[in-house]
Amino acid sequence: MKPAIAVLLVVALGLLTRAFADDFQDDLNRLVAGLPKDAAAVVTRRIICDHWAGEEPYDKARAREIARAMRQNKCDSLERDEAAVRKRYADDPKVVKALEDAENF
Numbered sequence: 001m002k003p004a005i006a007v008l009l010v011v012a013l014g015l016l017t018r019a020f021a022d023d024f025q026d027d028l029n030r031l032v033a034g035l036p037k038d039a040a041a042v043v044t045r046r047i048i049c050d051h052w053a054g055e056e057p058y059d060k061a062r063a064r065e066i067a068r069a070m071r072q073n074k075c076d077s078l079e080r081d082e083a084a085v086r087k088r089y090a091d092d093p094k095v096v097k098a099l100e101d102a103e104n105f
Helices: 003-032 037-053 060-072 075-088 093-103
Strands: none
Touching: 003 037, 003 093, 037 060, 037 075, 037 093, 060 075, 075 093
16 A cells, blocks of 8 residues: 555544544533533443443453443442432433433443
8 A cells, every 4th residue: 555545544534533522522512501510420321331331342452441441430229329320310301311312322
């Protein structure tokens, strides 16, 4: 492969990755907009924990990265925290919908 083509491919991949990250953040911001702070935090954690739970620990470094992310986001207590938010906001359709949407984010 010619160097100029390789450079263009690297630049294009970088732009696509950045665009994807921006889209992800924009979608997340829309999902939690207007939610109570505790509900927004649980919705965000649901999305992040689901992401990390699906990652492949293909080597020791990656396994440590996944474990660290799961710990930092308190994924081990997510089910309990989500149940508390669902109970607290059972009559708030926006919170209920955001929690449902987070499961399919």
